[in-house]
Amino acid sequence: MSAIKPTNLLNALPGAEPHERFESLLRQPGFHLERILSWGQVTPEGEWYDQVGNEWVLLLAGAARLLIEGQDELALQPGDAVLLPAHCRHRVSWTDPGQATVWLALHFDSEG
């Protein structure tokens, strides 16, 4: 077996990019773990995420604001985790334009 080495999710972040970057970390039958890098990007005006699966999302670095339909906007700081049930309409209304914002997103099928 080759040696197991850590992967760092916060070091050597890229500079500003024109699009969000989605990187798969772990894909399994019932879930998918990904890292998302934002640099000022937001969900396009008037669009909402309306996902068939559930999502647990953790802000690892940077700063963002999340709008969940029918709620006040949430300001997220590192360490903030939010559970978004399937079909909970939401959009990213702001990410810090001055630094990379790093998200960890766990998408999963069932609430068990």
Add this chain to the structure above:
Amino acid sequence: MSAIKPTNLLNALPGAEPHERFESLLRQPGFHLERILSWGQVTPEGEWYDQVGNEWVLLLAGAARLLIEGQDELALQPGDAVLLPAHCRHRVSWTDPGQATVWLALHFDSEG
């Protein structure tokens, strides 16, 4: 539906405690997500974790060292993630005694 609110995994950490603290965040049929708080604790001398499931672990804060059987010790810093396959014998050989070390651990059944 009641409002969805973030939970912060890094704020308001407890002070030093005599034992590690394991907190379940999300338990689903195929996986279990938990936060682990360490404050200087290590796996007891001579003991190893030998788990029937896989574990993906991410150091969120603090500092730790992980020993995987047959490898050199790994020094972990915030952002470091390690995938430990089932039955990969490992032990936590050091956690910083001067601050809380916060782990995010995703235990899952299958490698797909």
